[in-house]
Amino acid sequence: MTPNPKVALVTGASRGIGYETSLALSEKGFSIFLAAEGKPEELSAAEAECRRRGAPDVAFGIFDLSVPGEAERMIAVSLGRLGRVDVLVNNAGIRCRKAFGTFTREDFTTLMEVNLAAAFFASQAVLPAMRSQGGGRIIHVASQMGSVASEENALYGTAKAALIHLTRCMAFELSREGILVNSVSPGPIATAFNLDSYGKQPGKMETMASRVPVGRFGTPREVAEVIAVLATLEGGFVVGHDLVVDGGYIIH
Numbered sequence: 001m002t003p004n005p006k007v008a009l010v011t012g013a014s015r016g017i018g019y020e021t022s023l024a025l026s027e028k029g030f031s032i033f034l035a036a037e038g039k040p041e042e043l044s045a046a047e048a049e050c051r052r053r054g055a056p057d058v059a060f061g062i063f064d065l066s067v068p069g070e071a072e073r074m075i076a077v078s079l080g081r082l083g084r085v086d087v088l089v090n091n092a093g094i095r096c097r098k099a100f101g102t103f104t105r106e107d108f109t110t111l112m113e114v115n116l117a118a119a120f121f122a123s124q125a126v127l128p129a130m131r132s133q134g135g136g137r138i139i140h141v142a143s144q145m146g147s148v149a150s151e152e153n154a155l156y157g158t159a160k161a162a163l164i165h166l167t168r169c170m171a172f173e174l175s176r177e178g179i180l181v182n183s184v185s186p187g188p189i190a191t192a193f194n195l196d197s198y199g200k201q202p203g204k205m206e207t208m209a210s211r212v213p214v215g216r217f218g219t220p221r222e223v224a225e226v227i228a229v230l231a232t233l234e235g236g237f238v239v240g241h242d243l244v245v246d247g248g249y250i251i252h
Contacts, residue, residue: 006029007082008231009126011065011074011118012092014038016140016191019046020224021089026055028232030087034060035080037092053173057082065092065118066110075125084133085126087231089142090163095193097152108155115159120166127179135178139230141223144187144246160185164242166206171240180239182230187246190217213248 008025012018016035022032032055034043042059050058059081063074096107122196123138130136145153145232146160167183173179188194190206196218198204209216223245232240243249 002112006086007084008087008089009035009075009078009085010089010091011035011122013060014046014047016193017186017189017220017223017227018089018091020220021091021227022046022050023053023140023222024221025087025089025231026050026058028058028228029054029149030231031055031057031082032059033082033085034058035063035074035078035092036060037062037064042129043083065077066094066113068113068117071118071120071122072125075122075129079129085129085136086133087137088122088126088138088180089139089141089227089231090122092118093141093143096099096155098155099152100154106229111155112159115156116166118164119163123170123181125200127174130179131177135180135236138174138179139168139190139227140181140183141162141227142183142185142242144185144244144250146185147242147244148250149188155246167242168240175239176238180236182238182240183242184223184226185231185242185244185246186218186223188212188217188251189223190219211249212246213251216247218245225243 001119007028008023010018013022013034032050047060061077063070096111119140140163142163143159143160146164171181226245
């Protein structure tokens with residue numbers, strides 16, 4: 001099949017924000033490469049739904065982004081299957097909540113590989129293709145925890161803060177080539193992970209929601225719609241920006 005002029009690669013695409021982003025971009029007419037560590041049946045179901053939502057072509061691959069070299073392999077597989085990458089959404093991430101002083105080297109290495117190094121090296125690997133195409137968009141999914149402190153999030157927040165800074169550095173270097181780089185920082189979002197985690201703590205969901213000025217958790221779709229805007233925005237004057245999607249959580 002002739003590659004569609006617009007192709008988006010989304011990591012962490014089997015569920016949550018990554019899944020909804022894949023659907024939102026499918027609705028915008030993108031062909032989609034779904035990358036995740038999930039089960040084949042999850043990705044197959046996501047592939048079918050992307051097609052139903054309008055994606056001209058869809059492919060998927062399973063990658064363990066905690067392993068050095070997997071991010072680069074992911075880019076190569078995607079290019080081999082769909083021919084180009086116009087938008088790279090670095091969404092894959094993991095949490096490791098512990099009190100500071102109890103983290104291990106293994107915790108540090110694994111989380112940094114998935115949350116920071118994978119985005120860093122996937123972005124480097126996609127540059128030749130984007131340059132040959134005359135430009136592209138790279139969107140990192142960071143977190144409000146990269147801007148504010150909270151208990152047991154020293155490692156996660158550090159990785160996300162670094163991802164926000166990486167966004168600025170990449171934008172500064174690449175914008176003149178038409179490669180526009182931005183990040184999105186979700187706040188309290190009702191992902192399956194958060195619902196399960198907070199649901200085990202009586203009153204936690206209500207307490208968290210009370211701290212959000214709009215009075216509720218956001219939805220993965222609300223974050224996905226912001227990513228879709230950055231992926232399709234006409235012109236090239238929004239660069240190096242971290243767009244916080246948190247219902248106003250960090251404004252007070």
